[in-house]
Amino acid sequence: MDVVEEHNIDDTATKKTKKKKPTLKKGEDTMIMEAEAGHVETEGEPAFPPGFSVSQIKNKQRRHLMFMREKAEKRKQKMAIKKKKKKEREALGDKAPPKEIPKTIENQRVYDETTVDPEDEEVAFDEATDEFSAYFNRLTNPKVLITTSDRPRGRTVKFCRQLATVIPDAHVYYRRGLALKKIIPQCVARGFTYLMVINENRKIANGMVLCHLPDGPTAHFKVSSVRLRKEMKRKGEEPTEHTPEVILNNFTTRLGHSIGRLFAALFPHDPQFVGRQVATFHNQRDFIFFRFHRYIFRNEKRVGIKELGPRFTLKLRSLQKGTFDSKFGEYEWVLKRHENDACRRRFNL
Template sequence: MGKGKREEDGDDWPAKDDSEGTKGGERRVATPGSSLKDRILPSMIKNKIKRTEVYAKQKREKKVEKRRKNQERKAAAKRALELGEEPPPKSVPRTIENTREADETVCRSDDEELCATNNADEFSEVLKQDRVPKILITTCRFHSSRGPAFIAELLSAIPNAHYYKRGTYELKKIVEYAKKKDFTALIVVHTNRREPDAMLIIGLPDGPTAHFKLSKLVLRKDIKNHGNPTRHMPELVLNNFTTRLGHRVGRMIQSLFPQNPEFRGRRVVTFHNQRDFIFFRHHRYIFEDKAKKEESKKGAKDSKVKKSSEPKVIARLQECGPRFTLKLISLQHGTFNTKGGEFEWNHKPEMDTSRRRFFL
């Protein structure tokens, strides 16, 4: 009876290698120079309770190891400071941005061909201030109440912009009308299900035409503690438009705004490109005295507020809205043409094969 039991338990069977078999419900993976402890992978453990215990233990060990390395790094930096030596270089965390795939189209500051292209492209006349930008803004044929509300805030953000009701006119006729009236660009806001979802920017008179997907729209009334913009010419900030395509899109956006900002108005319009998403923000600078700010916060609770002899001026940002995100879908030569238009760049699903591949 006992012998049969031992045979059923497998005592007489040949032992298997730890690198391939299981023991205690734990599957182990053998790697060169790894100990038995390092071979345990929580995802390979079948028992849920055991898997949770192993995962929690490895997580604690990883946290302790990270804390130990941070303490060693701080001690080394303090020691180098006391000895008058240079501290050890700081480790740069790996992000999707700094590990992006190499791109041959990234612009260089000493690129003579790029400078020659800038002097002869469609936006050079406006950017050299030989022509004042004049923008026409309209909607699609069937728009909702949220579309004009968004356009009203665009008019306050973009100087010298004018709104014209679309009606039943075709877009090609609107382009011809805008050319005759000496407009430099045409912006069409498309809405779907009572929500703006796309934006078309057409450079006049010779193009190009950029089609953007619009998302994450937040109007001014929905922004907490928002401010109201003034009529001063805003400063324009463009970030991370590094490739040839991004440089061209950035110049197109830049041509929508006058090139003579009025810094007294403290208005700033920002287009920040991150992972091919262009984030739009509209802010105002506010300068405040730190002592006055502390006094206004305390109010009647503490009447004995000590004012410093040298008040410190601090600067903060107040968002004016709107807030939205753009994603480039296509860039077309010339003005809007759905049939015979030639595309400079067109986004296709097969382009999204890697998370670290960016085009702007």
């Protein structure tokens, strides 16, 4: 009996020691939530230390709200600084300091030892003796054969046909299961200067083999971001049969110089300016962006352009000497995985 009585006394003691939770008045709960976000200040001092971040808020909706507030506040501060600098520049006039150039991966590119100097005698000698010298000396005219991999799908066939409207004197032929080693002699016998093969995977074009005839070289590209004419917004009319102008941008190294000459030899020498059509190969961070436009001069200062399509992006995989030979071919350059992971500002083209 003594043990039981002591046990009951202990239970009643523990019940008496429990305290009730304090009730919050109206408005105090919101103040606590704002204090957790670090935005409530008492007498000019923050409620939390400066190291407190929005990511420490556990409530997802509250965290997102505070994040959007901080983002809007930073944007207001940025716009205010921008307007202040603009007013100072207008007040100073010619004495104003030059505008700051933002740092990008492109303008911080690591210098490559193989960068081409157009005035270099060695470069001029290589251009006079390479595989494209006959084209640039106007001894040959480009003639391109475009084909696909075995059993192409409809979208790849449409892509090839649209490429044929961009490249003058280009002909599309069905592959019929022939090996490329058998196709190349037939192309040389019929006077073709290029063999272009469009490969596909899962009904999407994903590769291009561009072989210069009769002596090479052969380049293998990865194809991505293909957009046909019907898939493009604000597209212009169908392209005409005029020979387009060719623009090659940012092919600075020896390898890039060779790839640029490879693309240039696809088109005839003398463009027809009446058609006002331009084919652009723009290299940026080793990705080659192709665009096809038509331009018009609106006045002396303004020029309007419309994209005709198709558009796609190329990534060089390998450059091989001679014509296509996957088994015994000699490669000048092959892309290696993770080669440039140590430095993101180093490029090959």
